[in-house]
Amino acid sequence: MNKLVVEQGLCPLCQRGNACAVESGGAIDTCWCTRVSFPPKDVLQGAMPSSNSCICETCIEKLNQEVILGIKRIG
Template sequence: MVFMHANASHCPLCHQPNHCALAAQRESDTCWCHHQEFPPKAQLSKAQLPKAIAPDVCICQACAEALRLEVKLGVKRVD
């Protein structure tokens, strides 16, 4: 089953608020993500970042941290 995420203000992975400045119609440089480092997309497995996620929808801080930790530990999701 594939879920398409239609609300840009919610994380497409956990469906919680993502606190995206752009979705809240604020300046992009005020967004929390501008102060974060993200793992390279090539290091993420397909299970970690499904194709059904629109490229212009932001994940939340909790999911970003979980992805960073999974990449650091070399964890591969099976869900």
């Protein structure tokens, strides 16, 4: 069985750079994620593949828009 290789610097949803300050060696208080609103936990868990890497800001914005519009992801 092939194991999924997770690149911590990439968003697990879109595979683009996630701009995580911590992953880049910075402090958490300098990261963009401390200044945005996240969608509810169940929305995040439903969207996330089995990964512990950070979602990028663009995907967080898209998930927030899905919540506002009442869109539910399939699968």
